[in-house]
Amino acid sequence: MGHNYIPATRKEYTWESENPYYEGQKYPEPTVCPECGAVFKDGRWQWKEDIKEKLPDDVNEALCPACRRKKDHYPGGIVILKGKFLKEHKEEILNRIKNVVEDVSALRPLQRILWMEEKDDGTIEIATTSEHLARHIGEAINSAFKGNFEIKYNENEKFARVMWKRD
Ligand SMILES: [Zn+2]
Structure with missing residues (x-):
């Protein structure tokens, strides 16, 4: 089966805060996505290359909404x-x-x-x-x-x- 499978019934989210793919979701700062390396900082996801400061060694990790969509085929x-x-x-x-x-x-x-x-x-x-x-x-x-x-x-x-x- 290919990756293009989309479930016939997709879960609907009444509130954005319930939606795990919601782009406005907040995370502890900084949070790094272990999949793509994007960093949540200053209230938004940014590419690591665009972050000037060094990140702490014990940085929080969470899948970014984009990688989560990919993983869930959503x-x-x-x-x-x-x-x-x-x-x-x-x-x-x-x-x-x-x-x-x-x-x-x-x-x-x-x-x-x-x-x-x-x-x-x-x-x-x-x-x-x-x-x-x-x-x-x-x-x-x-x-x-x-x-x-x-x-x-x-x-x-x-x-x-x-x-x-x-x-
Ligand atoms: Zn990611």
């Missing part, structure tokens, strides 16, 4: 890319996505691609941490390469399915 958005044009320009399109995501992640470390999967028919599925990033990727690809672009939001929770196709 994306905030899915981008589905299809079509003949995609097959012919795959490298170009994937590079574009990489650049777009790197720009966003540099400033907002919790905005990331969780996994990417290519199906037998050439369809590419990209799972993102947020509906914003999924939409952002779809818009960037559509503005660069044209095609058909569609977003569907799940009403009860923050989740977007972004579809882009060009033949």
